[in-house]
Structures are given as structure tokens and as C-alpha cells.
Amino acid sequence: MKPLKRMTKQRKIILDVLQSTTCHPTADWIYEQARKELPDISLGTIYRNLQHLVQEEEIQELNYGSTFRRFDGNTGLHYHFVCRSCGQVMDVDMPVLRDLNGEAAQVVGGLVEDHRLEFYGICRSCLDKNQGIEEKKECLT
Structure with a gap:
């Protein structure tokens, strides 16, 4: 069993954004949506938290080559x-x-x-x- 990781406010907002859409967005799109809740959030924070959420299996990363990374809140x-x-x-x-x-x-x-x-x-x-x-x-x- 994995140890529980801390769910930061930024991570929670990113997860909520992903779980509220079926469009498999890019990090840039997630960034624009997250800024509605946290105007001061940086794109770097988005990328770091997306990687963390992927590693924790909270989300899926759909990698279609270097220019085609999408994320999916549906882990099933x-x-x-x-x-x-x-x-x-x-x-x-x-x-x-x-x-x-x-x-x-x-x-x-x-x-x-x-x-x-x-x-x-x-x-x-x-x-x-x-x-x-x-x-x-x-x-x-």
C-alpha cells in the first residue's frame, strides 16, 4: 500500500479541473482553467503537480510524442x-x-x-x- 501523499490546494484544483472534463486537455489548457481559481499559479506548478498526480496514479498521462501530451482524469x-x-x-x-x-x-x-x-x-x-x-x-x- 502506498503512503498517503499530501493533497495541496494546487493539486486539488488541477485534479478537479481534470475530473470535470472529458476533453483530455493539455497542460496549457489546465493552466488556464486553474488560474480561474488560483490567479497566481504558475505553469511550472501545473507541470510539477501533473507529474505528481500521474506518479500517484490519480490521473493518466496520454503521451502522443513530444508535442502531443494530454491528461485524463479517468484512471479506469x-x-x-x-x-x-x-x-x-x-x-x-x-x-x-x-x-x-x-x-x-x-x-x-x-x-x-x-x-x-x-x-x-x-x-x-x-x-x-x-x-x-x-x-x-x-x-x-
Whole structure:
């Protein structure tokens, strides 16, 4: 069992921001939202606390390369869809394939404890626009 870590005011606000949205925001977006509660909070504080919350498994970090880090307040096992056109990241509402862990374990000959799965393609909004380009969603900037 992990020792309990102190939940600072800044950490609590960041966690609340993440748990109140489903848009998988960037640190910059979280910073803008947190400033509504704590105007003097710094971007460095946001980054430090995000890393702490990831290490404590309070949130998930979705890392899609050096320029594409997003955060998710939902720590339960679930899948994501990433739009290659607008960059939106969304949860995929489908059952988690728990048997996949066992199948992978047989192939690798070891213990598979968890898995992460992302789907990539073009979201409905981009398809509907017929040109494949959508203005960035509010939480992507």
C-alpha cells in the first residue's frame, strides 16, 4: 500500500479541473482553467503537480510524442480515439477486452497486467465537414 501523499490546494484544483472534463486537455489548457481559481499559479506548478498526480496514479498521462501530451482524469481502464485531422482525443465507450491481457501473456510468455489501446482515424465532425479539417477543440490549445 502506498503512503498517503499530501493533497495541496494546487493539486486539488488541477485534479478537479481534470475530473470535470472529458476533453483530455493539455497542460496549457489546465493552466488556464486553474488560474480561474488560483490567479497566481504558475505553469511550472501545473507541470510539477501533473507529474505528481500521474506518479500517484490519480490521473493518466496520454503521451502522443513530444508535442502531443494530454491528461485524463479517468484512471479506469478505457480506450481512446485520436482524430488525425483535428487532434481531438475522446473516450471510446465500449467494453474493455480483458481477455486481451491473457492472450498477450501467452504470446510473450510472461505476466501482462494491463494494456492501453488507442484508435486513430477521422472523427465524425471532421468527416461531416467533408474537408477533414476542423477548428481545434477548446481544450486542445
